[in-house]
Amino acid sequence: MNCIIVDDEPLARRAIEILIEETGGLTLLGMFNSALSASRFMEDNPVDLVFLDIQMPKMTGLEFARSLSANTLVVFTTAYTEYAVESYDIDAIDYLVKPIELPRFQKAVSKALSYHALLQGDFNTALVEDDYLFIKSDRKFFKVEYKDILFIEGLKDYSIIQCENQRLITRMNLKNIFEELPAGSFFRVSKSYIINMLHIHAFDNNHVHIKGNEIMIGNNYRDEFMERVLRKKKSL
Known part of the structure; x- marks a missing residue:
């Protein structure tokens, strides 16, 4: 599953990159310091999953998530807990609070992989x-x-x-x-x-x-x- 990281903090991007390297099923296509740069990239590149910070300049993660296709999954990665309820109203796959532990990250990825398979197939009635x-x-x-x-x-x-x-x-x-x-x-x-x-x-x-x-x-x-x-x- 193709994914990207969107976070305005370089250390936070690197931390999530390391978690992705230690987790199966993901291909990291790129890392971006703003929602605007990520949006430009996604115009020409199919992205299945976005690891998305919330508090960013110019466009917040919540605003960016609302603009995404229904087939693009979102896992919020943030230092703040107060946006959790709003994130679920956007149909986010998960809400991870920094610092993110590997088992918690892998649980979110497992859920995202299951949903990705769901969106790709004609499952049940x-x-x-x-x-x-x-x-x-x-x-x-x-x-x-x-x-x-x-x-x-x-x-x-x-x-x-x-x-x-x-x-x-x-x-x-x-x-x-x-x-x-x-x-x-x-x-x-x-x-x-x-x-x-x-x-x-x-x-x-x-x-x-x-x-x-x-x-x-x-x-x-x-x-x-x-x-x-x-x-x-x-x-x-």
Whole structure:
């Protein structure tokens, strides 16, 4: 997968370059000190993945990300945590806070490689029933009961259904699949995630924790989520 680095700090660019060298599946095409120079390069060169800083002069990483093609994936790399929620509203693959450790970087790359394969192929369709989904994958239909779903992640026109022991992709956008799910068990916590309330291990004002996964709560969804959780507690 072809990638570039966009960061106005030379040391930060070199640090990410080293991480890429120690990670498989990536071909680094170039490094750029501004979004404008990266944009010019991308006019003539296909780029699958951008490692993108946020605070840069003239054009911020968030502004640049909004201008990219839907087929170009973004991993934000920044020293600031306060842009995390906004980054997920842009459908970023991941949000890495500097200094970035190799295992965390490789986890983000693995996710990007999976999404890249998803965008390149015609993966699955889904059949929605009362208590379960049938997901078509590799010429087979897999039955997935709602109670086994941990969360569902959206990317463009696809949804990734994450269960404890399997991960399935369907060609349905998150909005459409959410409308088919039982409202009592599932809740949309951000533009990119639906969670199964039955599997919440812990939560705070910004995140929900499910089976070792930390899922961001979007600003526009937080109040309703908290009200829903408190209402369920009162009914117990």
